[in-house]
Amino acid sequence: MTRYAGFKLLIVDDHAHNLFTLRTLIESQMDIVVLEATSGQEAIDLTHRHPDIDLIILDVQMPDMDGFETASMLKLRKRTRDIPVIFLTAAFKSEEFQQRGFAVGAVDYLLKPIDDNLLINKISTYFRLIEKERELNRTLEQVVVERTAELAEARQYLMNILDHMGEALLVLDPQGNIKLTNPAAQRMLGYRGEDLLGMSIGDVFEEEGDAEAGAFMGTWLEALIRTGALSRIEARFIASNGRRVPILFSRTAVKDGDGRISDIICIAKDMTGYARIEDDSAEADTSRRRGRQDENSVGGVRR
Known part of the structure; x- marks a missing residue:
């Protein structure tokens, strides 16, 4: 017994x-x-x-x-x-x-x-x-301990990825307020992470071609709500010192189970130093002809 x-x-x-x-x-x-x-x-x-x-x-x-x-x-x-x-x-x-x-x-x-x-x-x-x-x-306590450790490890893994991303990451709420940023975004904008939290994206963003600077939450958001994503666009970040930082920018909507937008993920690549090339067919043809002529000549004398 x-x-x-x-x-x-x-x-x-x-x-x-x-x-x-x-x-x-x-x-x-x-x-x-x-x-x-x-x-x-x-x-x-x-x-x-x-x-x-x-x-x-x-x-x-x-x-x-x-x-x-x-x-x-x-x-x-x-x-x-x-x-x-x-x-x-x-x-x-x-x-x-x-x-x-x-x-x-x-x-x-x-x-x-x-x-x-x-x-x-x-x-x-x-x-x-x-x-x-x-x-x-x-048993339940052990499961909780193990699951907590797994979640902490997964969170740390994701944070490491975000911390080492070369591109700026901003996560917004559906109203366009900043919820999360990574170090690259903070460096690019010249703000501390805690200072960016709660700021409107319109305070740090201006889109090329917009009639009004910072019109981030305008027509594009309506399209984003309809489609869930927009292709990359050229735009500018407004840094804390007022400097305009040219960026290549993408925006993606994250929806909840009811189909409502819960988060907006924004990723920006700093395009400072990159030359902008216009797609002009005539100019491109002229450039190709000049290249062929250079190949057929040595010291300015044609072969």
Whole structure:
């Protein structure tokens, strides 16, 4: 038989003989810690000093504070409300008293004289349930720890990617307010990350060809809402010192399960130093002809 070492049981009875009998029986079958109380108040005091009590066997008929009152007091306290209580009684045997016992939180209501095997089996049953619950809690806690570690690792991995991106990243809410930036965006704009949070994208962005500078939340947003994404455009960031930074810019909408935009992801590449080449067919043909002429001549003399 399992001895349930490590469990703690409180027995409560105003008769010392009954306490001795119960203790002797239980300790002969189980390697558990048995605490004794001779009154309801003493039982409550013991639960204060021993918050790790696993089970209480409580006599109903006691002076001053009977078992029902004691159980009610225990259920009022958060620390003791979940401790299983088994009632024992020789006097209150009617169905009415049994219902009252369950109403105040008892898990069992046993009548005296008690069958020794029945009592030990009852105690064992509750210890097994407690054991399974604790094992389940340990398993769940381990799962939470492992999952938390996985999420932290994944978050760190993503943050490393964002931190080392060469392109500027800005995440906006549907109203165009900045929620997140990466270091490249902060360097490009000349702001600290915390200073950018909550700023309107129109404060740091102007699109080429717009009639009004900073018209970021205008026509393009309506198109973004319809299609979910826009192709890259040429635009400018307005740095903290007023400098215009030419950028190649893309915007993508992230939608929630209901199809509403939850975030707008903006990625910008700094185009400073890149020459802008117009696609002019005549000029391109002239350039190609000159190149062929150069290939066929040495020192200015044609071959």
